Amino acid sequence: MEKVFARTKGLTDVSFSFCPGCTHGTIMRLIAEVLEELDIIEETIGISPVGCAGFCQDFFSCDFVGAPHGRAQAVGIGVKRALPDKNVFTYQGDGDIAAIGTQHAIHAAARGEKITSIMVNNAIYGMTGGQMAPTTLEGMKTSTSPYGRNVSVDGLPMDFPKLIANLEGAVYVASVSVDSPKNIAQAKKAIKKAFQVQQAGLGFALVSVLSTCPTNWGLSPVDSLKWLRENMMPVYEMGELKVTEEVKSL
């Protein structure tokens, strides 16, 4: 009997600290598998943010640098410029990259910095108790919008990858989901491409992954995935939002 699915070498033996059913683990596994497949675990330096995603340095086998809230790109760019041969990626939640760190993400993309960013979008601030984030859907109930997000006061949700895709320096932007085995496979493909873009030195790559937060959404893990599929996927534009000609030929 042959092992057809094993824990990847890209992950350590440490058990994830996330709540049951949280898809952070799935996304981390996909990144770790990509690092193993491309054989770049040793050359990779990850940048961990603040939030639930901030625990990631314990789980990956590669090196990590911790960044202040929202500043993962700024730290990542510094690392990449000092050590251009290394493979640098940031792993950030939506509150980190699309709220507190918006300026860093936008300018990193505008300058075409040669790093890879993975954004995990669960439409709320997970770690601090499920507060409303820029990515919270219209009418969605959170701990700071108990009657649902009111667009006349709180504005409309921000489709962050779409925004980044407009910038010249961003060469690969994709929005994927991890709600089903099929979409998990597609998400892995997109993440792999984002790392290959960096290996080829083409420019900034961003993959936004729609994720769940069963605890703060108040749903079971299975219902959370259903909710994500029915409510988040129609709002956010999915698929490869930007693929330049050079990236296509990779």
Next chain:
Amino acid sequence: MAKVDILEKYCKSCGLCIEVCPKKILEIGDKTNAKGYFTVICKDQDKCIGCALCATVCPDVAIEVYK
């Protein structure tokens, strides 16, 4: 002959694997792991087809599959 191996240490009893299994052979067992979660068990290994869908969706990488 395929086999699904639940790594009890990592399982958090979220049930995503149970939902996705095409043969419906996974269920939540009655034994807990060190974290206190009732871990998932395979009630009929003979029926496992080794599709690895359970391992694909497992957010805690708690499943290994043999074929």
